[in-house]
Amino acid sequence: MMTFLPLRLRKPAMYSLAGLLFAGAWLAHGGRLWWVSVPALIGTVAIAARLYRLGGTDTDEGARAGSRADERQQLVSMRSRALACNLAAVTSFIGLTAAIALRAPWWWPFLVTLLITGYGYLFGLGSFGVAEEGTPDDADTESPTQFPVGS
Amino acid sequence: MRNRVREQRTQRGLSQAELAAALGVSRQTVISIESGRYLPSLPLAFTIARFFDLTVDKMFDPDDEETGA
Numbered sequence: 001m002m003t004f005l006p007l008r009l010r011k012p013a014m015y016s017l018a019g020l021l022f023a024g025a026w027l028a029h030g031g032r033l034w035w036v037s038v039p040a041l042i043g044t045v046a047i048a049a050r051l052y053r054l055g056g057t058d059t060d061e062g063a064r065a066g067s068r069a070d071e072r073q074q075l076v077s078m079r080s081r082a083l084a085c086n087l088a089a090v091t092s093f094i095g096l097t098a099a100i101a102l103r104a105p106w107w108w109p110f111l112v113t114l115l116i117t118g119y120g121y122l123f124g125l126g127s128f129g130v131a132e133e134g135t136p137d138d139a140d141t142e143s144p145t146q147f148p149v150g151s
Numbered sequence: 152m153r154n155r156v157r158e159q160r161t162q163r164g165l166s167q168a169e170l171a172a173a174l175g176v177s178r179q180t181v182i183s184i185e186s187g188r189y190l191p192s193l194p195l196a197f198t199i200a201r202f203f204d205l206t207v208d209k210m211f212d213p214d215d216e217e218t219g220a
Binding site: 059063069070071072073 | 175177180183
């Protein structure tokens with residue numbers, strides 16, 4: 001995604017796109033709150049500019065913002081995302097149980113988030129190699145490779 | 152896990168930034184490896200060892216506690 005862009009522009013472009021969608025949503029919402037799209041747009045520009053500036057610095061954060069993270073920086077980023085996902089799942093579970101106990105009508109967003117994080121975890125296990133297919137070493141003896149007899 | 156990255160780097164008169172550029176990683180990662188806070192992946196360990204003309208087991212040694220020596 002966005003591989004046609006220079007590395008340093010990728011994160012700012014991604015945040016700009018998300019911000020534009022968010023601002024557009026407020027504009028489409030219309031009514032008395034249409035003006036929220038303006039600060040949303042200003043905030044988007046500010047965040048994109050900050051990310052671009054950060055991407056030029058010689059720091060871990062700069063490497064991530066500039067899409068040039070090495071293996072350690074990617075590992076740190078991955079652990080942070082895993083932690084964020086865990087927190088989202090736990091928070092969703094707490095919210096869902098609280099909403100059920102209170103007979104509140106806002107239970108379903110928590111359920112959706114919980115299902116997405118749960119299925120996302122299972123999808124990750126399937127994608128990243130748990131339960132690898134393959135035969136054990138002993139199976140090799142069933143059809144041993146025939147080597148030519150050396151002279 | 153102990154390693155000889157700092158020792159080898161200083162012997163060759165390289166800065167952390169120069170070594171990082173040669174290895175294709177960040178300066179912060181070189182600092183983390185030298186201080187033992189980060190264990191590099193196997194490909195990076197081989198890259199480091201080859202850069203210093205050493206084998207991986209000469210470059211990275213398990214601690215005495217881990218080997219029981």
